[in-house]
Amino acid sequence: MKSFHFLVLLSLALAFSFASAFDPSPLQDFCVAIPEPKNAVFVNGKFCKNPNLTVAEDFFFPGLNVPGNTGNRVGSNVTLVNVDKLFGLNTLGISLARLDFAPNDGLNPPHTHPRATEILVVVEGTLYFNIAKTNAVAFAGLSSQNPGVITIANAIFGPNPPINPDVLAKAFQLNNDEVVKLQKLFANA
Template identity: 50%
Template sequence: MAFCLLTIIVVTFGLLSSFGSSFDPNPFQDFCVAATDSNTAVFVNGKICKDPKLATADDFFVTGLNVSGNPLPGLGSFVNLVDINRLAGLNTLGISLIRIDFAPYGLIPPHTHPRGTEIIVVLEGTLYVGFLAPDTSNPLKTKSFTKILNKGDVFVFPQGLIHFQYNIGDTNAIVFGALNSQNAGLIVVGSELFGTNPPLVDDVLSKAFQLDKKMVKQLQGLFS
């Protein structure tokens, strides 16, 4: 009886830990190329596998990281991301790749990746980067970890923590990075708070940031 009870407890905690995990699980097969048929889509951080017999080398190949990506309006930065939405062969493999180009004084604003740790290497330029983490000596405060990076330097941003990259030079900068998720997610602090749809109640933002409601409205108009 005791053995059965112990078995039930172990299995239950195992299931709970697997359901509560936000990062990509280890794959159960060599590969699982994402099916592109929209009718097979599921609302999880992954896609249904297509028949392995139909997989080709092209499922694991993508081109285009030799150029800058999509511009972030008004920020002077350009993001070229290779994740599950662009490369079907990444499905279940728990990894993605990113290239970021910066104009002089370009910025990747404070943001988080809820499902992935990010590591970057600077190929060109000089960047001021950092992330925020709870202060273990005072849980009511936040500690910043910042560094100036030059060509060849590497920096890591732990999963889920707010971080940023800023080109402090008067020349262009280029960064390559990797994330340990096929779809790490993205929450941009400013635009998510002031540009949500539907918008947050004015009182929440006014009290949280100590702003009058007129300023809140202006920021909501800017980010929307």
């Protein structure tokens, strides 16, 4: 009986050692998204344009060479290019963003992309950033055609209905007046 168990375990070990996992290959090279589903195929959350009708403009986004307005509360501007703005990105699993920062005091608030990883390239100047666990913070490439973004301060201090100020005061070691002030600041953000 011991030899039988040994053979079963050996067989399982060999079977699992030959297993492999991978992302499936796309069914086609590209799938330009279209808003109107007339005579289209539904792939990856978007309808696909007839490949014979694609044009170069389906893969072009103008304006990434234009600096964004950084005259706001945080001193930064994000120009996001995802599948909703560049239809040729559909099914490719990528998006990108241009980040502009005001000199000396611009910042990109702490955030996370729940459906993507992020890579950052600084084109000009020096950028100081912090990576907290899986979050990284200039051009960013994201591993999703629609990465989503959750800005931490807005999520904590700006939800409707608001989080109980007593809970936030205790969690962030603030007094209730500071929490109420922050909730008013982010209520309309």
